[in-house]
Amino acid sequence: MLKALQNIGKYMHMLWIVFSRPEKWAVFRERLFHEIHFIGINSIPIVALMSVFMGGVIALQTASNMTSPWLPEYTIGYITRSSTILEFSPTMISLILAGKVGSNVASEIGTMKTTEQIDALEVMGVNSLTFLVLPKILGAVFFFPVLIIFSMGLSLIGGWLSLVLSELASTETYVVGIRSFFVPSNIVYALSKTVVFAFLIVSISSYYGYYTKGGALDVGKSATKAVVTASIAILIANFLLTQMFLL
Amino acid sequence: MIEVKNLDKSFGDKQILHGINTVFEKGKVNMVIGQSGQGKSVLTKCIVGLHEPDEGGEILYGGNNFTKMNRKERMLIRQEIGMLFQGSALFDSMTVEQNIMFPLTMFTKMSKKEKLDRVNFCLDRVNLEGRNGLYPAECSGGMQKRIAIARAIAMNPKYLFCDEPNSGLDPKTAIVIDNLIREITYEFDITTVVITHDMNSVIEIGDNIMFIHQGRNWWSGNRKTILTTDNQEIIDFVYASDFMKEIRSSMQEKRK
Numbered sequence: 270m271l272k273a274l275q276n277i278g279k280y281m282h283m284l285w286i287v288f289s290r291p292e293k294w295a296v297f298r299e300r301l302f303h304e305i306h307f308i309g310i311n312s313i314p315i316v317a318l319m320s321v322f323m324g325g326v327i328a329l330q331t332a333s334n335m336t337s338p339w340l341p342e343y344t345i346g347y348i349t350r351s352s353t354i355l356e357f358s359p360t361m362i363s364l365i366l367a368g369k370v371g372s373n374v375a376s377e378i379g380t381m382k383t384t385e386q387i388d389a390l391e392v393m394g395v396n397s398l399t400f401l402v403l404p405k406i407l408g409a410v411f412f413f414p415v416l417i418i419f420s421m422g423l424s425l426i427g428g429w430l431s432l433v434l435s436e437l438a439s440t441e442t443y444v445v446g447i448r449s450f451f452v453p454s455n456i457v458y459a460l461s462k463t464v465v466f467a468f469l470i471v472s473i474s475s476y477y478g479y480y481t482k483g484g485a486l487d488v489g490k491s492a493t494k495a496v497v498t499a500s501i502a503i504l505i506a507n508f509l510l511t512q513m514f515l516l
Numbered sequence: 517m518i519e520v521k522n523l524d525k526s527f528g529d530k531q532i533l534h535g536i537n538t539v540f541e542k543g544k545v546n547m548v549i550g551q552s553g554q555g556k557s558v559l560t561k562c563i564v565g566l567h568e569p570d571e572g573g574e575i576l577y578g579g580n581n582f583t584k585m586n587r588k589e590r591m592l593i594r595q596e597i598g599m600l601f602q603g604s605a606l607f608d609s610m611t612v613e614q615n616i617m618f619p620l621t622m623f624t625k626m627s628k629k630e631k632l633d634r635v636n637f638c639l640d641r642v643n644l645e646g647r648n649g650l651y652p653a654e655c656s657g658g659m660q661k662r663i664a665i666a667r668a669i670a671m672n673p674k675y676l677f678c679d680e681p682n683s684g685l686d687p688k689t690a691i692v693i694d695n696l697i698r699e700i701t702y703e704f705d706i707t708t709v710v711i712t713h714d715m716n717s718v719i720e721i722g723d724n725i726m727f728i729h730q731g732r733n734w735w736s737g738n739r740k741t742i743l744t745t746d747n748q749e750i751i752d753f754v755y756a757s758d759f760m761k762e763i764r765s766s767m768q769e770k771r772k
Contacts, residue, residue, distance in 0.1 A: 384605060385601045389601060393594060
């Protein structure tokens with residue numbers, strides 16, 4: 270318990286330093302674009318793949334479990350859209366990204382730490398936390414919502430494809446379903462959650478990477494801890510945000 | 517000049533450094549020697565601010581008290597420091613050119629051409645002209661050390677720290693690195709601090725020598741006095757091998 274509190278304190282202190290003014294804005298901008306590419310654009314293939322299959326399975330599960338004749342067929346589209354927008358895209362995809370991006374960030378920073386590259390930055394007079402972590406956090410916070418919107422669209426396409434290919438529903442009823450009872454604020458809710466998840470994934474992974482001690486084995490351990498902790502943080506944050514926004 | 521006053525450093529209950537007092541002179545190669553685990557690297561990291569000394573210790577750069585400075589003030593001093601790390605610590609995602617250009621990009625308003633000229637000058641100085649496009653992983657250990665020296669001198673530092681510059685290098689390359697450190701020190705009139713346990717380096721380039729033993733400044737002298745001192749710990753360190761013991765015996769016989 271005491272160690273957990275110590276970690277939280279150390280994490281907060283790290284964040285305090287991370288959000289300092291960068292030494293040079295031109296370098297910061299360059300690094301921000303690099304991180305958007307590295308963290309965001311490089312994640313598009315996995316997000317696309319996951320989303321199409323996720324949407325397909327949600328639609329199939331809904332269609333195959335709709336046994337009551339009282340339920341209209343467009344319910345399939347409605348449920349697919351609602352569950353995708355509210356939970357599956359923001360939360361599931363963020364959990365996948367916690368694995369991909371989290372391990373990547375923790376191992377990159379951890380390796381820099383164990384090979385004294387971070388010490389080299391500090392000795393030169395560069396604030397290593399602001400230089401390394403701030404562009405990653407901002408890159409993720411800006412680009413993860415784009416990924417999630419992309420994921421929502423692809424999930425709905427995946428759902429449509431699975432229904433049409435399995436002949437469980439027609440295109441028309443599916444489209445009617447996904448347009449029914451649409452609440453625009455649900456998108457805002459989903460994207461707000463995504464911003465929080467993006468922040469948690471990158472900051473927690475950076476924390477574990479930055480405070481790595483030892484060698485290659487410890488970098489691996491840090492990456493694992495980063496993914497596990499970020500995933501748990503996402504689940505807890507998801508619960509709290511759902512309570513806050515929807516109830 | 518760097519002054520170190522009453523420097524203690526502990527990690528938890530374990531005290532590594534005990535009341536270190538020393539002066540590293542400008543324009544000289546100041547060697548810090550001692551066996552592994554005696555606190556040499558901890559001392560260097562305290563001096564450059566990577567470790568905080570225990571209360572009471574002071575480090576002065578040109579008379580300015582580094583220990584009492586805030587983070588921003590330290591950053592300014594650090595821009596006058598060049599450091600060669602034991603493992604070179606080159607940024608492996610950057611090319612040789614980008615590595616050397618990095619401090620110039622971060623802290624100067626030089627144009628792209630001026631920066632490139634400076635990079636080429638530094639590369640030329642370490643005999644690596646034309647290697648701009650290589651990545652650190654494509655370079656040998658000796659080349660990496662030389663690139664790290666080039667990066668360390670890119671900003672015209674007032675202070676140069678070298679943490680075991682010869683570790684992992686063959687004797688011939690080690691001599692090249694030693695000579696380079698000495699030449700750069702004299703050429704640019706900088707305060708150089710070299711941490712090593714390589715006696716060849718000590719005899720080759722050491723102007724001032726400080727011997728650390730059990731975390732204390734055990735002995736100070738130069739490359740002549742280190743060979744004739746009666747200090748037993750120094751004798752055990754310098755003449756550790758049978759071969760060196762034989763040399764010492766023959767030297768003593770000649771003196772008689």
